[in-house]
Amino acid sequence: MPIYGYRCTNCGHQFEIQQRMSDEPLLVCPKCQGKLTKVLYPTGVIFKGSGFYTTDYKAAGKTSDNGSTSDAKPDAKPESKPESKSESKPESKAESSD
Numbered sequence: 001m002p003i004y005g006y007r008c009t010n011c012g013h014q015f016e017i018q019q020r021m022s023d024e025p026l027l028v029c030p031k032c033q034g035k036l037t038k039v040l041y042p043t044g045v046i047f048k049g050s051g052f053y054t055t056d057y058k059a060a061g062k063t064s065d066n067g068s069t070s071d072a073k074p075d076a077k078p079e080s081k082p083e084s085k086s087e088s089k090p091e092s093k094a095e096s097s098d
Contacts, residue, residue: 005041010034 002021007014008029017026026036 005039006036007039008032008034008036014039 001018003016003018004025005014005016006026006029008031010029011032011034013029013031015030019025025038028034029036
């Protein structure tokens with residue numbers, strides 16, 4: 001059964017009560033007999049996994065406020081592999097085997 005929150009418009013008394021969805025909402029404050037209104041609470045939503053947002057709704061390459069794309073890193077350095085090291089390793093192995 002869901003828990004509903006109520007607030008009295010007369011005295012400000014606020015409370016929660018467990019009711020069935022089919023039950024009529026409470027109308028009278030238990031403290032002062034004033035009028036009650038339902039209090040709406042925000043729900044906690046947790047998205048786990050890849051989620052529908054990243055797969056269905058996220059725009060690829062959407063620009064942010066500074067004009068860069070969301071996929072690009074702001075201070076990305078180009079990756080360069082030193083070719084001299086990769087060439088020198090086979091040569092050193094060849095020299096040691098002679």
